[in-house]
Amino acid sequence: MINLSDKTAVVCGGSTLIGMSVVNVLLQQGARVFVLDIDDSAEAELASLGATFMPLDVTDDEAIKTAVSRIGEQASAISLLINMACSYDDDGFASSRQQWLRALDINLISMAMVTKAFHEQLQATRGAVVNFTSISAGCAQTGRWLYPVSKAAIKHLTKEMAMDLAADGIRVNSVSPGWTWSRVIDEVSGGDRAKADAVAADYHLLGRLGDPTEVANVVAFLCSDEASFVTGADYAADGGYAVMGPEQNKPAIPRLAG
Numbered sequence: 001m002i003n004l005s006d007k008t009a010v011v012c013g014g015s016t017l018i019g020m021s022v023v024n025v026l027l028q029q030g031a032r033v034f035v036l037d038i039d040d041s042a043e044a045e046l047a048s049l050g051a052t053f054m055p056l057d058v059t060d061d062e063a064i065k066t067a068v069s070r071i072g073e074q075a076s077a078i079s080l081l082i083n084m085a086c087s088y089d090d091d092g093f094a095s096s097r098q099q100w101l102r103a104l105d106i107n108l109i110s111m112a113m114v115t116k117a118f119h120e121q122l123q124a125t126r127g128a129v130v131n132f133t134s135i136s137a138g139c140a141q142t143g144r145w146l147y148p149v150s151k152a153a154i155k156h157l158t159k160e161m162a163m164d165l166a167a168d169g170i171r172v173n174s175v176s177p178g179w180t181w182s183r184v185i186d187e188v189s190g191g192d193r194a195k196a197d198a199v200a201a202d203y204h205l206l207g208r209l210g211d212p213t214e215v216a217n218v219v220a221f222l223c224s225d226e227a228s229f230v231t232g233a234d235y236a237a238d239g240g241y242a243v244m245g246p247e248q249n250k251p252a253i254p255r256l257a258g
Ligand SMILES: NC(=O)c1ccc[n+]([C@@H]2O[C@H](COP(=O)([O-])OP(=O)(O)OC[C@H]3O[C@@H](n4cnc5c(N)ncnc54)[C@H](O)[C@@H]3O)[C@@H](O)[C@H]2O)c1
Pocket: 012, 013, 014, 015, 016, 017, 018, 019, 036, 037, 038, 039, 056, 057, 058, 059, 083, 084, 085, 086, 087, 106, 132, 133, 134, 135, 176, 177, 178, 179, 180, 181, 182, 183, 184, 185
């Protein structure tokens, strides 16, 4: 049902597993896709999928301007912007000011700057923006301060963007993935998907990790005209992680009786 064939999309931070799935799903639905990322190692793979890669450090305003004009030379105005560049650098309480500033710069502030840079085009196309937040936005996690705080702020930034850009016909939503098979989980688990699924089972009602495509499908919906009345919303793609409270999914009352 989703048809993005008249859309041009920019996926910012689209060079790794989840990003590549987003790119792939958007391409499958007919969109033209540009990928902006500081990491150019996926350039050939992205090209083989049909996407155009351009290098960009999202914290560099001049480079953002250049990327916008380079895309403008190759395509009509963009109508979809997916903001998903992120840093996981986080030493919790021990983090330095420099680490705080860098993490917030990449994860949060750059979303606002990149969106501002494409604003005119998004307005012209009555486009849509999807910001990546996370389950980490909603609950405290041991030893992590920078990433969860940045993701919580992104949730609110999304509401502010939705409020102020609605008059321009631009919809802005966020997606909150749960644990998803991704570069970071691949690395931490030593590439052991079964082990990662088994650990994730304790935290996700559906008893496993999410697949990158399952997150990408939610992004594609939010980009599409099927979501024409959806703005300012945060969509969970988290296998039920966020609804699990301290009692987990285990009956608690019987413990009182026992
Ligand atoms: N992996 C998960 O389980 C998970 C869960 C919830 C949310 N998310 C979110 O999904 C998105 C993708 O996560 P991922 O795990 O695939 O992360 P990742 O680290 O694999 O990918 C992030 C991308 O951002 C790019 N990037 C980093 N700094 C940049 C900069 N200065 N300029 C431009 N690009 C830069 C990286 O090169 C990389 O391609 C992130 O926004 C993350 O917060 C991931």
